[in-house]
Amino acid sequence: xxxxxxxxxxxxxxxxxxxxxxxxxxxxxxxxxxxxxxxxxxxxxxxxxxxxxxxxxxxxxxxxxxxxxxxxxxxxxxxxxxxxxxxxxxxxxxxxxxxxxxxxxxxxxxxxxxxxxxxxxxxxxxxxxxxxxxxxxxxxxxxxxxxxxxxxxxxxxxxxxxxxxxxxxxxxxxxxxxxxxxxxxxxxxxxxxxxxxxxxxxxxxxxxxxxxxxxxxxxxxxxxxxxxxxxxxxxxxxxxxxxxxxxxxxxxxxxxxx
Amino acid sequence: xxxxxxxxxxxxxxxxxxxxxxxxxxxxxxxxxxxxxxxxxxxxxxxxxxxxxxxxxxxxxxxxxxxxxxxxxxxxxxxxxxxxxxxxxxxxxxxxxxxxxxxxxxxxxxxxxxxxxxxxxxxxxxxxxxxxxxxxxxxxxxxxxxxxxxxxxxxxxxxxxxxxxxxxxxxxxxxxxxxxxxxxxxxxxxxxxxxxxxxxxxxxxxxxxxxxxxxxxxxxxxxxxxxxxxxxxxxxxxxxxxxxxxxxxxxxxxxxxxxxxxxxxxxxxxxxxxxxxxxxxxxxxxxxxxxxxxxxxxxxxxxxxxxxxxxxxxxxxxxxxxxxxxxxxxxx
Numbered sequence: 001x002x003x004x005x006x007x008x009x010x011x012x013x014x015x016x017x018x019x020x021x022x023x024x025x026x027x028x029x030x031x032x033x034x035x036x037x038x039x040x041x042x043x044x045x046x047x048x049x050x051x052x053x054x055x056x057x058x059x060x061x062x063x064x065x066x067x068x069x070x071x072x073x074x075x076x077x078x079x080x081x082x083x084x085x086x087x088x089x090x091x092x093x094x095x096x097x098x099x100x101x102x103x104x105x106x107x108x109x110x111x112x113x114x115x116x117x118x119x120x121x122x123x124x125x126x127x128x129x130x131x132x133x134x135x136x137x138x139x140x141x142x143x144x145x146x147x148x149x150x151x152x153x154x155x156x157x158x159x160x161x162x163x164x165x166x167x168x169x170x171x172x173x174x175x176x177x178x179x180x181x182x183x184x185x186x187x188x189x190x191x192x193x194x195x196x197x198x199x200x201x202x203x204x205x206x207x208x209x210x211x212x213x214x215x216x217x218x219x220x221x222x223x224x225x226x227x228x229x230x231x232x233x234x235x236x237x238x239x240x241x242x243x244x245x246x247x248x249x250x251x252x253x254x255x256x257x258x
Numbered sequence: 259x260x261x262x263x264x265x266x267x268x269x270x271x272x273x274x275x276x277x278x279x280x281x282x283x284x285x286x287x288x289x290x291x292x293x294x295x296x297x298x299x300x301x302x303x304x305x306x307x308x309x310x311x312x313x314x315x316x317x318x319x320x321x322x323x324x325x326x327x328x329x330x331x332x333x334x335x336x337x338x339x340x341x342x343x344x345x346x347x348x349x350x351x352x353x354x355x356x357x358x359x360x361x362x363x364x365x366x367x368x369x370x371x372x373x374x375x376x377x378x379x380x381x382x383x384x385x386x387x388x389x390x391x392x393x394x395x396x397x398x399x400x401x402x403x404x405x406x407x408x409x410x411x412x413x414x415x416x417x418x419x420x421x422x423x424x425x426x427x428x429x430x431x432x433x434x435x436x437x438x439x440x441x442x443x444x445x446x447x448x449x450x451x452x453x454x455x456x457x458x459x460x461x462x463x464x465x466x467x468x469x470x471x472x473x474x475x476x477x478x479x480x481x482x483x484x485x486x487x488x489x490x491x492x493x494x495x496x497x498x499x500x501x502x503x504x505x506x507x508x509x510x511x512x513x514x515x516x517x518x519x520x521x522x523x524x525x526x527x528x529x530x531x532x533x534x535x536x537x538x539x540x541x542x543x544x545x546x547x548x549x550x551x552x553x554x555x556x557x558x559x560x561x562x563x564x565x566x567x568x569x570x571x572x573x574x575x576x577x578x579x580x581x582x583x584x585x586x587x588x589x590x
Binding site for chain 1: 432433435438441443444448453454456457458459
């Protein structure tokens with residue numbers, strides 16, 4: 001087993017009288033794809049927001065890559081190498097797909113305003129490199145033929161892929177995907193599964209919240225199940241998805257609904 | 259790319275010979291005003307166009323720069339050309355303090371806070387008679403000079419401000435093509451996403467705000483030394499509106515836009531002189547009409563024309579699909 005990249009201990013978040021996440025412990029190892037599932041309102045997105053730094057935890061600790069980063073703001077987590085996508089499609093709407101990805105490389109570029117004014121050699125090298133890398137990232141997400149199209153004008157499925165391209169452009173160590181398959185048809189879902197496998201193959205650890213069991217079962221090495229903010233199960237998908245308790249709180253209801 | 263460079267060189271050349279084409283002092287004076295407004299609008303454009311926040315306080319920073327340089331040269335006898343960078347520095351300090359407080363909030367709240375800070379500066383200037391001479395203003399401000407270098411008449415001032423406009427335009431061009439500028443625009447487009455990518459949203463905005471206020475201060479100082487008289491009106495709501503109109507009508511987030519908008523503003527201001535106070539009604543209509551019919555400003559006409567032109571030339575060009583995002587609905 002690889003070294004652990006993310007470890008969460010006793011993480012709790014309270015909103016007024018509501019405990020959205022209660023005393024959650026979890027570990028993610030480098031190179032894994034880990035799924036976080038649970039019914040609506042289970043606290044998955046709240047947990048994600050705490051990991052991404054956009055929401056400070058009420059108590060508990062978050063360690064990323066050996067360093068304690070509990071309560072650090074979003075941009076510090078971003079700088080540390082935690083990238084995320086959002087549940088509601090979140091791109092830079094009035095920029096082209098290519099500029100979306102270029103803007104996202106903030107963490108991995110250095111040449112700022114001054115270098116740009118004086119057109120230094122380092123600046124020119126970095127810009128050329130950035131362009132090449134951005135096109136590669138777009139190609140990775142199958143968007144290279146749409147590079148010059150405004151993000152706003154892309155189809156829904158393309159926008160969701162662009163979100164992943166944006167997150168990958170930051171060259172993260174850990175990628176948090178919040179319901180990447182939401183609203184996708186089965187064919188797009190299959191494409192997403194392949195994309196997540198390629199992301200893992202490139203060495204990025206993935207933690208994803210997802211409702212599509214087919215996607216979860218296809219890509220995840222391990223699953224965590226949350227219900228009412230409490231972790232109720234963890235383990236390999238085959239085991240977790242057959243756990244009677246998990247079926248009762250989550251899958252059972254989904255089946256009845258469907 | 260090459261055609262772009264040629265049209266750029268042509269444009270700069272045209273700006274360079276304009277005073278000779280003007281032929282009379284009045285038109286040369288208007289050219290100076292055009293360039294001054296272009297400079298101020300370019301600075302405000304950093305806030306409105308790149309950071310995506312609306313500031314109602316920009317005229318106050320113009321005033322801070324103008325009063326700083328005016329007081330330094332009339333009271334302390336400092337050579338005005340030395341007062342110029344000091345004016346920028348003082349305006350930037352005001353920008354730092356006000357931005358540090360106001361940039362904690364976004365959108366309408368930020369706009370209202372800047373309006374408040376602007377009004378405070380205006381009121382203080384109007385009533386602190388010992389320093390600013392109050393509503394009487396400061397007169398007999400010496401022209402810009404340092405030793406043998408002087409900018410006394412309109413033509414000399416025009417070239418000075420034109421030079422500054424070109425420098426600031428290049429700085430803006432370099433900005434949007436750098437990591438820093440891309441962070442500005444990322445913050446404008448989607449602040450939470452920008453933060454998740456490692457951009458410190460507050461510091462990024464503060465940097466843009468301070469740079470913009472510094473340029474506004476320098477512009478204000480040049481104005482003071484050129485017109486030779488300043489009153490608190492320079493910080494008034496009229497000037498606030500004028501700067502916003504110039505940026506929005508010209509085209510926010512572009513470099514040519516604010517320069518073009520300044521030309522339209524100064525041109526209309528003068529040609530509508532016969533209309534008296536009705537001028538402001540015309541400007542209000544112009545602003546409203548632009549926001550409704552041409553949200554990208556005047557430059558978007560050119561972009562639109564070029565887009566059509568390209569589509570005609572290139573029949574196989576892929577047109578943007580009309581698929582609305584989210585058409586497939588949320589999830590589950």
